[in-house]
Amino acid sequence: MFSELLGIAVIFGATVLLAIPLGRYLATVYRGDQSWSDFLAPLERLLFRAGGIDASRGMRWQQHLVALLTINLVWFLFAILVLCTQGSLPLNPDANPSMAPDLAFNTAISFLVNCNLQHYSGESGLSYLSQVVVIMFLQFVSAATGMAACVVVFNALKEGSAEKLGNFYDYFVKSLTRVLLPISLLVALVLVSQGTPMTFAGKQPLITLQGDTTAVSRGPVAAMVAIKELGTNGGGFFGANSAHPLENPTYLTNMVENFALVLIPIAMVFALGFYLRRRKLSYMVFGVMTAGFFLLLVPTVYYEMQGNPAIARMGADMSLGAMEGKEIRLGAAASAYWGITNTIISCGSVNSMHDSHMPISGMSEMLGMMTNAFYGGVGVGLLNFFVFVIIAVFISGLMVGRTPELLGKKIEAREMKIALLVALLHPLLILAGTALAAHLYVSNPTEYAGWLANPGYHGFSEMLYEFTSSAANNGSGFEGLGDNTPFWNISTGVVLLLSRYLPIIGPVAIAGLLARKKYTPESAGTLRVDTATFGLMVFFVIWIIAALAFFPALALGPLAEHFSLY
Amino acid sequence: MKNNLASAFRLTLALLVLCCGVYPALVWGAAQLAPGQGQGVQVSHKGRVVGFDNVGQKFDRPEYFNSRPSAVDYRADGSGGSNKGPSNPAYLAEVHTRVGAFLQQNPTLNPGQVPVEMVTASGSGLDPHLSPAGAYAQVERIARLRGLPAARVKAVVDAHVQEPIFVMLGPSKVNVLQLNLALDSLSLAGK
Numbered sequence: 190m191f192s193e194l195l196g197i198a199v200i201f202g203a204t205v206l207l208a209i210p211l212g213r214y215l216a217t218v219y220r221g222d223q224s225w226s227d228f229l230a231p232l233e234r235l236l237f238r239a240g241g242i243d244a245s246r247g248m249r250w251q252q253h254l255v256a257l258l259t260i261n262l263v264w265f266l267f268a269i270l271v272l273c274t275q276g277s278l279p280l281n282p283d284a285n286p287s288m289a290p291d292l293a294f295n296t297a298i299s300f301l302v303n304c305n306l307q308h309y310s311g312e313s314g315l316s317y318l319s320q321v322v323v324i325m326f327l328q329f330v331s332a333a334t335g336m337a338a339c340v341v342v343f344n345a346l347k348e349g350s351a352e353k354l355g356n357f358y359d360y361f362v363k364s365l366t367r368v369l370l371p372i373s374l375l376v377a378l379v380l381v382s383q384g385t386p387m388t389f390a391g392k393q394p395l396i397t398l399q400g401d402t403t404a405v406s407r408g409p410v411a412a413m414v415a416i417k418e419l420g421t422n423g424g425g426f427f428g429a430n431s432a433h434p435l436e437n438p439t440y441l442t443n444m445v446e447n448f449a450l451v452l453i454p455i456a457m458v459f460a461l462g463f464y465l466r467r468r469k470l471s472y473m474v475f476g477v478m479t480a481g482f483f484l485l486l487v488p489t490v491y492y493e494m495q496g497n498p499a500i501a502r503m504g505a506d507m508s509l510g511a512m513e514g515k516e517i518r519l520g521a522a523a524s525a526y527w528g529i530t531n532t533i534i535s536c537g538s539v540n541s542m543h544d545s546h547m548p549i550s551g552m553s554e555m556l557g558m559m560t561n562a563f564y565g566g567v568g569v570g571l572l573n574f575f576v577f578v579i580i581a582v583f584i585s586g587l588m589v590g591r592t593p594e595l596l597g598k599k600i601e602a603r604e605m606k607i608a609l610l611v612a613l614l615h616p617l618l619i620l621a622g623t624a625l626a627a628h629l630y631v632s633n634p635t636e637y638a639g640w641l642a643n644p645g646y647h648g649f650s651e652m653l654y655e656f657t658s659s660a661a662n663n664g665s666g667f668e669g670l671g672d673n674t675p676f677w678n679i680s681t682g683v684v685l686l687l688s689r690y691l692p693i694i695g696p697v698a699i700a701g702l703l704a705r706k707k708y709t710p711e712s713a714g715t716l717r718v719d720t721a722t723f724g725l726m727v728f729f730v731i732w733i734i735a736a737l738a739f740f741p742a743l744a745l746g747p748l749a750e751h752f753s754l755y
Numbered sequence: 756m757k758n759n760l761a762s763a764f765r766l767t768l769a770l771l772v773l774c775c776g777v778y779p780a781l782v783w784g785a786a787q788l789a790p791g792q793g794q795g796v797q798v799s800h801k802g803r804v805v806g807f808d809n810v811g812q813k814f815d816r817p818e819y820f821n822s823r824p825s826a827v828d829y830r831a832d833g834s835g836g837s838n839k840g841p842s843n844p845a846y847l848a849e850v851h852t853r854v855g856a857f858l859q860q861n862p863t864l865n866p867g868q869v870p871v872e873m874v875t876a877s878g879s880g881l882d883p884h885l886s887p888a889g890a891y892a893q894v895e896r897i898a899r900l901r902g903l904p905a906a907r908v909k910a911v912v913d914a915h916v917q918e919p920i921f922v923m924l925g926p927s928k929v930n931v932l933q934l935n936l937a938l939d940s941l942s943l944a945g946k
Binding site: 193194195313319373388403410411427432433443444490499500504505507517643667 | 762766775785793804814816829833836838844869878884885920926932933937
């Protein structure tokens, strides 16, 4: 038990310690300053030449968005095309069929938006070609998209006023060549050394020691799992994701994978401070995010390590914790830590089945996605946080009777409208979606009987979790939900699209508006945003907007279930 | 817009080569030096492959150390958990049955001593391990069915307990396939 707690403490400590130098490095790279990785510059020039791109051209915020959305559209069409025809394309040794159009739509969107809602199972639903050129490719480029959008916002917060906010392609390509590809390679090397497969051979049939016939699925797993975590996408190679013993074979790989998925989101926070040369600002952001993280982590670790009281009463020894849906080599503590890190960060990979977690743990995981700003996904987490900062600046400004200002730029009605639209869109999509699903289910329980794997409160939680996960672009699920139906494929697909692009467009637009404004140097009358007081303010704004909006729904699902068990 | 579209298309092609060609090729190359050459680490017994070191397999015959319940019956080409919620009455009834069956098979145990992993399904359905307690709880039964001294069966388990990594991180565990292979050779030597 002690060794399990120590294990998660070491993962978190190592992540923070390495995120600080990585943050410094990110700032250097995005600023275009000299760094040790400049030997990659010829490769980047080659990519820009192939694309016919002038990466030194400054872009206005509208141009950033057009470039971002256009390339995303190309990826979307390409992904759909491959998924719908994979059955007749090469690299398909297990002869898996092509996807149905509604499933291909959902899958393409899901990975395009750096989510990993998987309404299929990797072993039987995808060919190796799709795994590599659709899933893995999108895991790289969607992460780089988020990082590039985040740097655009950084630029807007610089001193002085500007029209041009850097070059989208420059940030996007450098995110790949200088960060995502090299670190993925290192992570993949650890994985293969621990026995994760990296092969294009099909599944291997065999007869087990006691004489049963089975077949073991394999594939190019290691390369994909590395970027799946590092890019905070989370989409597993196998159906069981990182609970699968080939995808996550040892406690060491579990530590490395969990480290990889938290690394860049925290590093981006420090990069903000280094980039703007405002170190205290990143301490404030990191402090608020970490406080939120621990608030969700502690109860989850506690309840998972305690185990299920209903099973304890039957005469089982619960010293290992709640082991339904968990792996022995990982244990309850590392599973709880993974569950929370993957939901506060919109990664969504799982190393245990969230559907079988204790009710309070399931609720903490949902709250992580409902707030969606405690670290958050690569790049976009900080964008969500930025929206809450704008709101907090405005409210604090009203409270003390001063013009709301963020780093010398006035926050006015237009920025506030955009920020509030983005902030309120999230609960709207989740609650309206869940309400619709619950209404359909209740009005015809026989028709939709295949939806829910569990009755009662928990069944409601399954639907709530699915929409929360979609709106947070998370992708984990209460996987008992029978979600490969046209209703779920299309409704969650639409939610995914809205909740990816509006929260990128909104903050980038705010950034563009702010950047143009006159810069007022700080004075004694300025509201300082890099203080603990302001941090506390942001913290409460997040909880009031994100958490309280969901309280009634959470009371119907996980809270009711908790009190029925204890 | 038109320029953007052409650039987007061409850049995508170039990135496909880099991210989906060069990068996986490097990992694949490195895997050739790794255990199992990137094919997964296979375990052979008497000249035939009986399994993968990391992939759990079904052991439900009473003379073997049994593996955990599996929601997918250890089908290693279709992993998955049960996804049963903690308060689901049908699920709790199933666990109750498993507790009863385990106590019946291992009558030397008292209620309250049934290792929880023996009555709950793993996340992957392919968990290759048991906790040390899960293996020790089955020693008496196996010794009786195989006609071996319990102390020798227990010694096999002792030899297969894997301590936390770096001495102090993570849980202890026992690989069921390795354990049962050792058990079979012990039986053979005993005859």
